[in-house]
Amino acid sequence: MKKHAIIPVFIPHRGCPNDCVFCNQKAITARSSDVSPEDVRNTIETYLPTLTGRGLKTIELAFFGGSFTGLPIPEQSAFLAVAKEYKDAGLIDKIHMSTRPDYINRDILDNLKTYDADIIELGVQSFDPDVLRASNRGHTIEDVYKACHLIKEYGFTLGIQLMIGLPGDSPAKSIASAKEAVRLSPQLARLYPTIVLRDTRLLQMYEEGIYQPLTTEEAVSTTKEMYRILDDAGITILRVGLKSTDLITEGEAICGHTFHPAFRQLVExxxxxxxxxxxxxxxxxxxxxxxxxxxxxxxxxxxHSFSNMIGNAKRNKLYFAEKYPGIKIRWQLDTALEDGQYSVIKY
Incomplete structure (x- = not known):
């Protein structure tokens, strides 16, 4: 049974004047209008009746879509005051947000502490400076290190988001980014293969022949190794790939074959x-x-792991049947095994 739920509040492109080559915030948040504190209250009130009484261990209110801490502090406070009201009442358990590494400083963190925020995810994307420059990220590796250390110093839960297949990227660079993320000891991570969206510089780069998106197979291969590195370090991997509901229409993903509705299952x-x-x-x-x-x-x-063992569209069953036609395999459940743990027995 699911024990964790998120109430999402999307703040499209708010607080972020930067134009990363891959970013079309209107597309990936499916929202284009501004959000007010009253909208936050309405969102919470809409979600709570469907969540209460279900035995959930944790209910989080999460500010996604833009760079929350890039908003003026009075605006941040107005949103956070609503969240804290519900947290103080025991109706939500945690306050969660995503932001950029260069929008973290002591004044911002002092204010977040005032409103009892819990989790800060940083859109790091890559630890390679050339990839950051080619993607027009607008922040440096030093910004990432400084932000991570401050967040941990203040006692917030740290999350790191990484992207795969950005301009100038390579499998080796992506895997090195995962290893560097482990060195900074975040508790949470997300892995996002790059998708080419409409109305982005990345689409222009593709059309000009100066950017080539990864194939699905390439994206899975690299993401798999990054997943293994993070998982082995005990980091909780919240998401792998965008959900289909993160896009306004199916036509938003142009040419990046990395979009797959079950991308996480492909990797796992x-x-x-x-x-x-x-x-x-x-x-x-x-x-x-x-x-x-x-x-x-x-x-x-x-x-829980049985569908991954079988593989998306039964691809693992088909793989073993084709590669090892002489053996007979029984695909069985074993409740003693942990998630992501598999056992092979000859009988």
Whole structure:
């Protein structure tokens, strides 16, 4: 049962005068009008009846879409006052926001503390300075380090958002960014393969032939390695890829084949496949075999991870059936296994 829910408040392009090459905030927030504190109250009142009484452990109010701390502090305070009212009443548990690394300083954090905010996610995107420049991010790596250290000093929960396949990026650079993120010890992370949207400089760059988006396979391959690095470090990965509901219409994603409604499952399915195949070969090696010619095997996971074990559109089942036609595989549940843990047994 789901134990965590988010009440999202979108503030489209508010607080952010920068124009990153990939950004069309109207498209990715599906909102174009300004948001008022009263809108925040109305949003909370709309969501709460559907959330209360469901045994949820945590209900968060999250400000997404723009760079929240880039707003003038009086505007931030007006939004936060509404959030704090509901938190003080015990109706929500946490206040969550996303922002840019260069919009963090002590005055801002002092104000967030006043309103009992909890979680700050930074849109870092990359730890490579050339990628940041080519993407017109408008902040430096030093801004990222400073912001992360301040956020942790003040006791906020830190989240880091990374993108894959930006201009000037490479698999090696993306993987290095994941490793650098681990060094800064965030509690949360998001991984977003770059998608080419309408009305962006990135679309112009694609049309001019100076930017080539990743294929789905390339995006999955790199994201998988970044996911593994973050997960092994105990960092909670909140999201992998945009949701379909993050786009106004299906036509918003132009040419970046990285958009897939089940992108996270593609990534987690690849990780499951690697684990299963590694264990299969280890069993064969222990038995003195080089290739599985015949035999019966059980591939196991718990219920939550079963769809990843099978793979999106059953691609893992098809992969093993095609690559190892001589063996018989039973796909089974094992409640003793943890999420993301898989077991291969020969019987």
């Amino acid at each position: 399915g690849e990780l499951a496949k690697e684990s299963l195949e590694n264990q299969l070969h280890q069993l064969l090696e222990n038995a003195g075999e080089t290739e599985p010619q015949a035999g019966n095997f059980a591939f196991k996971s718990n219920g």
